Amino acid sequence: MKVVKFGGSSLATGSQLEKVLEIVKEDATRRIVVVSAPGKRYEEDMKVTDLLIACGEKKLAGEEIGNLIDTILERYVNIAKELDLSNEIIAKIEEDLLDVLNADNTNKNAYLEAVKACGEDNNAKLVAHFFNAKGVEAVYVNPKDAGLIVSDDPGNAQVLPASYDRLYSLREYKPIVVFPGFFGYSEKGDVITFSRSGSDITGAILANGVKAELYENFTDVDAVYSVNPSIVSSPKEIKELTYREMRELSYAGFSVFHAEALIPAYRAGIPVNVKNTNNPGVPGTRIVASRNNTNGPVIGIANDKGFCSIYISKYLMNREVGFARRILSILEEFQISYEHMPSGIDDLTIILREEQLAGKNEQEIIGRIKEELQAEEIVVEHNLALIMVVGEGMRHNVGTTARATKTLADAGVNIEMINQGSSEVSMMFGVKEPMAKKAVKALYEEFFSQKSLQN
Numbered sequence: 161m162k163v164v165k166f167g168g169s170s171l172a173t174g175s176q177l178e179k180v181l182e183i184v185k186e187d188a189t190r191r192i193v194v195v196s197a198p199g200k201r202y203e204e205d206m207k208v209t210d211l212l213i214a215c216g217e218k219k220l221a222g223e224e225i226g227n228l229i230d231t232i233l234e235r236y237v238n239i240a241k242e243l244d245l246s247n248e249i250i251a252k253i254e255e256d257l258l259d260v261l262n263a264d265n266t267n268k269n270a271y272l273e274a275v276k277a278c279g280e281d282n283n284a285k286l287v288a289h290f291f292n293a294k295g296v297e298a299v300y301v302n303p304k305d306a307g308l309i310v311s312d313d314p315g316n317a318q319v320l321p322a323s324y325d326r327l328y329s330l331r332e333y334k335p336i337v338v339f340p341g342f343f344g345y346s347e348k349g350d351v352i353t354f355s356r357s358g359s360d361i362t363g364a365i366l367a368n369g370v371k372a373e374l375y376e377n378f379t380d381v382d383a384v385y386s387v388n389p390s391i392v393s394s395p396k397e398i399k400e401l402t403y404r405e406m407r408e409l410s411y412a413g414f415s416v417f418h419a420e421a422l423i424p425a426y427r428a429g430i431p432v433n434v435k436n437t438n439n440p441g442v443p444g445t446r447i448v449a450s451r452n453n454t455n456g457p458v459i460g461i462a463n464d465k466g467f468c469s470i471y472i473s474k475y476l477m478n479r480e481v482g483f484a485r486r487i488l489s490i491l492e493e494f495q496i497s498y499e500h501m502p503s504g505i506d507d508l509t510i511i512l513r514e515e516q517l518a519g520k521n522e523q524e525i526i527g528r529i530k531e532e533l534q535a536e537e538i539v540v541e542h543n544l545a546l547i548m549v550v551g552e553g554m555r556h557n558v559g560t561t562a563r564a565t566k567t568l569a570d571a572g573v574n575i576e577m578i579n580q581g582s583s584e585v586s587m588m589f590g591v592k593e594p595m596a597k598k599a600v601k602a603l604y605e606e607f608f609s610q611k612s613l614q615n
């Protein structure tokens with residue numbers, strides 16, 4: 161049995177849904193289909209999820225929503241019309257959308273969560289209806305009925321382990337199961353969404369739950385490329401990579417597959433195949449437990465912006481028991497989570513996502529660290545990008561770090577921070593945001609150009 165997830169780009173129009181149907185029909189083991197909300201049809205288009213969020217937020221602020229509801233409904237209507245579907249399904253979607261958008265919104269979080277989730281929920285109903293209209297027996301299954309229970313953490317849900325056993329019964333369905341991605345239910349019964357792009361996570365959870373032989377993730381590119389294709393044109397395709405490599409690359413900006421979607425697949429040892437809905441004949445990229453190192457030391461280079469660092473120095477820091485713990489307690493008091501903490505003898509740097517400081521008093525935090533730890537110097541740097549150079553082969557290759565740092569120096573990129581700590585498969589560089597693309601291009605040239613691959 162295979163679990164197949166289709167992203168928003170694969171479900172943006174009626175003709176995309178026709179491709180989806182063909183893909184499902186082609187392989188009788190594709191029994192569970194996870195769907196996102198309709199995505200962008202062209203570059204400047206808006207995803208249904210973004211339209212829903214805009215609409216929900218305006219409602220909460222008591223602002224005019226103009227024709228937003230019509231714009232959202234139109235997305236489904238256009239698909240249904242293109243596919244010649246009955247008015248019955250459109251009426252159902254309209255009723256559901258209006259119910260959710262006009263519901264009581266005194267609990268703002270709960271309201272917004274329900275609004276965000278109805279993009280995938282209605283799309284799953286639409287896709288199931290379309291399959292049946294084309295003679296392929298399919299059934300919409302709601303995550304609550306299937307037992308997909310998650311933590312009560314709006315916009316950042318984590319699956320609760322008890323879900324997996326319950327989801328196993330999805331195997332029993334005779335029709336194809338069409339399951340909405342992106343959300344589950346809390347133990348209290350409220351809709352709770354995963355982080356953005358979280359339908360990938362739903363697919364991985366279901367694959368684990370039903371003990372699928374394969375999790376296929378259909379998107380709009382032929383493969384996971386060794387670098388983001390918006391930075392380098394026609395980059396090298398990756399045929400196979402490990403869960404660990406993909407996790408590091410997704411974390412640092414390979415948005416093609418959600419970083420948190422690897423764990424459920426990895427735990428159950430289920431391979432993931434990233435494939436193209438628009439070109440299903442090509443093999444795509446397989447994500448597996450181990451691979452043969454045939455690609456040289458580096459498999460991919462990712463970058464993500466929106467980070468900042470807090471540099472703290474104090475002579476004899478290394479001798480002071482509990483120094484790092486006290487810094488982290490202060491951050492905990494301010495409800496700040498950190499990403500990395502490279503350290504030296506007398507100094508350490510804490511790397512955070514900028515969003516962690518949003519709405520908080522930066523000076524107060526710095527003041528507390530300075531006073532309570534008697535730190536000599538504290539410097540906060542904003543607008544940092546992280547660049548992650550990833551590859552299982554780096555463990556067996558001497559000199560990869562030297563090659564990377566020389567490349568960055570030659571390109572005139574100043575390295576603000578290096579972390580090649582505990583992860584054996586990656587090294588991370590912090591650079592100023594405006595330098596990130598230049599740095600990635602130079603590193604790609606160094607590790608993937610014909611010249612370097614021959615070496």
Ligand SMILES: Nc1ncnc2c1ncn2[C@@H]1O[C@H](COP(=O)(O)OP(=O)(O)O)[C@@H](O)[C@H]1O
Nearest residue numbers: 167168169379380381384385387388414415416
């Ligand atoms: N290294 C990479 N390889 C392939 N695609 C990437 C990479 N990094 C970023 N992307 C982007 O990820 C996109 C696919 O992800 P996404 O837009 O979330 O698709 P979906 O709508 O299928 O969920 C691609 O169109 C591409 O622009």
Ligand SMILES: N[C@@H](CC(=O)OP(=O)(O)O)C(=O)O
Nearest residue numbers: 167168196209356357358359
């Ligand atoms: N629709 C949700 C969830 C998702 O996974 O979407 P997509 O498959 O289009 O990335 C979002 O936009 O976040």
